[in-house]
Amino acid sequence: MHAIVAAGGDPLDASWLPARFDADLVVAADSGLAHVFALGLTPDIVVGDLDSVMPADLERARDLGARIERYPADKDATDLELALDLVRGLGATTVTVVGAGGGRLDHLVGGLHLLAAPAWSVMRITALAGPARVTVVHDRAELTGTIGSIVTLLAVGGSAAGVTTDGLRWTHADDELDATSTRGVSNEVTRTPFTVQVHTGTLLVIQPTGGR
Numbered sequence: 001m002h003a004i005v006a007a008g009g010d011p012l013d014a015s016w017l018p019a020r021f022d023a024d025l026v027v028a029a030d031s032g033l034a035h036v037f038a039l040g041l042t043p044d045i046v047v048g049d050l051d052s053v054m055p056a057d058l059e060r061a062r063d064l065g066a067r068i069e070r071y072p073a074d075k076d077a078t079d080l081e082l083a084l085d086l087v088r089g090l091g092a093t094t095v096t097v098v099g100a101g102g103g104r105l106d107h108l109v110g111g112l113h114l115l116a117a118p119a120w121s122v123m124r125i126t127a128l129a130g131p132a133r134v135t136v137v138h139d140r141a142e143l144t145g146t147i148g149s150i151v152t153l154l155a156v157g158g159s160a161a162g163v164t165t166d167g168l169r170w171t172h173a174d175d176e177l178d179a180t181s182t183r184g185v186s187n188e189v190t191r192t193p194f195t196v197q198v199h200t201g202t203l204l205v206i207q208p209t210g211g212r
Helices: 030-038 055-063 079-089 105-115
Strands: 002-006 025-029 045-048 067-070 094-098 124-129 132-137 140-143 150-166 175-177 194-197 200-207
Touching: 002 030, 002 079, 025 030, 025 079, 030 045, 030 055, 030 079, 045 079, 055 067, 079 094, 079 105, 105 124, 105 132, 105 150, 132 140, 132 194, 140 200
Parallel strands: 002 025, 002 094, 025 045, 045 067, 094 124
Antiparallel strands: 124 132, 132 200, 140 194, 150 175, 150 194, 150 200
16 A cells, blocks of 8 residues: 655655655645645545644645544654554555655654654655655665666665665675765666665665656
């Protein structure tokens, strides 16, 4: 099952608007509801403390039959984390997070680390943050990108071992990337699709221009 999770913060970059956003489940994390409507989608669930969602958007969601799950403002998880936990519980296998930039640096950094959490490893997660596409890789992923476009590999949550790539200018062959290293920054696509594999650990595969 494919779920779209719309986070609050920055609206989806215009470069993504020609894309089709078909999904089996659409979940808005608080003010991410505005992004859902901007994409012409119908929300199934709105989740969060609802401190930043526009009242008119929330009323529209109710009228469309969306389920509203309100949490206290004093909570230990962001609205995005609540949304990811929800879609995992409902059986999502692939997730596209839109509006993942968050609008604030702490939200962006925290959100990227959140996406890489082992708790979500049962799901294939891709996030659209500004013009960038971020793919979380716990094992192996086949990705697309224009020849010559930039690809960065970053280990998160600790070192990533057994990193192997195919279709990138600087090849990794059973390498180890440390979470504090910039070795994986600014690689280039030489063939599409290209593959990224990791044996242990987690990688964020960042395409700053979305593969364009």
